[in-house]
Amino acid sequence: MKKDGTMGHSHGGHSHGGHNHGSQGHDHGHCHKEIGERRLFWAMLLTASFMLAEVAGGIISGSLALIADAGHMLTDAAALGLAWGAFRLSRRPANQHQSYGFDRFQVLAAFVNGLALLLLVGWIIWEAVMRVLEPAPILAGPMLIVAILGLIVNIIAFFILHGASKDNLNIEGALLHVMGDMLGSVAAIIAAIVIMQTGWTPIDPILSLLVAALILKSGWHLVRRAAHILMEGTPDSLDVDQLKHDLVAGIEGLEDVHHVHVWLLTAERPLLTMHANIRDGADSNAILGAIKQKLLDDYGIDHSTIQIESGACADH
Numbered sequence: 157m158k159k160d161g162t163m164g165h166s167h168g169g170h171s172h173g174g175h176n177h178g179s180q181g182h183d184h185g186h187c188h189k190e191i192g193e194r195r196l197f198w199a200m201l202l203t204a205s206f207m208l209a210e211v212a213g214g215i216i217s218g219s220l221a222l223i224a225d226a227g228h229m230l231t232d233a234a235a236l237g238l239a240w241g242a243f244r245l246s247r248r249p250a251n252q253h254q255s256y257g258f259d260r261f262q263v264l265a266a267f268v269n270g271l272a273l274l275l276l277v278g279w280i281i282w283e284a285v286m287r288v289l290e291p292a293p294i295l296a297g298p299m300l301i302v303a304i305l306g307l308i309v310n311i312i313a314f315f316i317l318h319g320a321s322k323d324n325l326n327i328e329g330a331l332l333h334v335m336g337d338m339l340g341s342v343a344a345i346i347a348a349i350v351i352m353q354t355g356w357t358p359i360d361p362i363l364s365l366l367v368a369a370l371i372l373k374s375g376w377h378l379v380r381r382a383a384h385i386l387m388e389g390t391p392d393s394l395d396v397d398q399l400k401h402d403l404v405a406g407i408e409g410l411e412d413v414h415h416v417h418v419w420l421l422t423a424e425r426p427l428l429t430m431h432a433n434i435r436d437g438a439d440s441n442a443i444l445g446a447i448k449q450k451l452l453d454d455y456g457i458d459h460s461t462i463q464i465e466s467g468a469c470a471d472h
Contacts, residue, residue, distance in 0.1 A: 192327050193243040199313040199334065200236035203229055206309040213302030217295040223283075229306070231276050232333040235269040239330045259422050260386075266329035267382035273332065273375030280368040284361035294360055296351040303344035310338040325385070325423040329378050336371040343367045381423070388419035391426055399455060407446045409438035414469065418457070428460040431469060440464045 207229035214223035242265035250257040314334050317327060343363035350359045390396060400413050412433040420426055428451060434443050444462060451457040463470070 192324060193240060195316050196236055196240040196243065196327075196330060199316045199330065200233055200240055202309060202313050202316070203236060203334070203337075204233035206306060207233055210302055210306050213298055217297075217299040217302070218292050229337055231272045232337050235272060235333045236330050238265045238268060239326045241265070242326050256421055259425065262324070262326040262422055263382050263385045266325040266378060267386060269329040269333065270375050270377075270379035270382060273336065273371055274379065277368045277372045277375065280364050280371075284364045284368070287361035287364075288358060291357050294351055294357050296348045300345060300348035300352065303341050303348055307338065307341035307345065310334055310341055314338060325378075325382060328423075329382075332374045332378055336367070336374065339367050339370055340364075385420045385423060390418050391420055394418055394426070394455060402454065403432075403447060403450060406450060407443060409435045409443050410447070411435050415463075415471070421459075425459070426455070426457045428457050429462070430460075431463045431465055431471075433465045433467075433469070436466060438466075440466075 207226055210226035210229055211223070214226050239262075242262045245261050246257070246259045248258045314331070317331050317334060343366065347360045347363050351357055384392075396416055396418060399418070400416055403413050404410055410432060414431050414433070416428070416430040418426060418428045432443065432447060434440055444464060447462055448460055451460050
């Protein structure tokens with residue numbers, strides 16, 4: 157069944173295996189998945205281990221910046237664990253209930269991670285406002301030591317993840333969590349130094365609010381991108397009208413393409429279905445092959461279902 161509800165023509169099977177480019181791309185993507193999975197596991201282990209130390213440091217020093225950063229590290233560890241689990245689950249083969257397999261779970265994990273970032277922002281803002289209204293004593297020395305150690309851990313975790321695929325939304329979500337945590341550690345270091353030099357404790361919740369604003373921006377971006385994919389939106393980089401024009405102009409015997417639907421299974425894997433109207437007497441197999449090759453070469457689409465038509469559209 158086609159995405160628009162029509163049945164595909166017998167000429168229009170899926171392109172997996174039809175071109176060597178497609179299978180090579182699939183193997184390349186599988187390699188990236190394994191690398192990403194390993195890196196996520198080590199980043200998760202590192203983050204979860206230090207998070208406990210940062211919670212203790214925040215409670216002892218009385219620093220909201222440290223407690224907020226520890227809370228962020230807790231969501232980081234959970235986010236990295238979710239992203240790691242998504243990679244493992246996505247390796248499961250397709251079955252009769254999930255015909256495309258479990259790749260889309262990575263996008264769902266990224267969406268949940270984005271929502272977690274937004275909830276964390278709300279908590280930090282609430283706590284910061286309370287601290288501004290009722291200032292609390294802060295031990296700047298322990299706060300500075302823990303914050304510096306936290307920054308080192310976050311930098312290590314960032315470089316572990318940075319070597320993985322940047323186009324993967326799951327990795328991007330994990331990276332955003334770690335980058336937000338790095339900002340939190342930097343804010344805690346600055347706050348500790350200011351308090352040690354001047355004794356002005358409101359700097360702690362004020363810098364927490366600044367970090368929250370930065371996390372809000374990245375969290376919203378992640379949620380919006382993941383939601384666009386889950387809603388099967390057209391890839392941002394693809395102009396459907398231009399694609400239709402290029403196909404008709406570049407392939408002899410192809411008179412019209414319509415009912416074109418392009419969406420993303422994951423951030424790296426576009427899918428397409430469409431109807432192709434060909435000239436009477438034209439070689440349908442040759443035109444089908446030319447369409448698939450052009451989609452692969454020009455648009456990176458290696459999975460397409462094409463209904464070949466001669467004359468009026470079957471839907472009409």
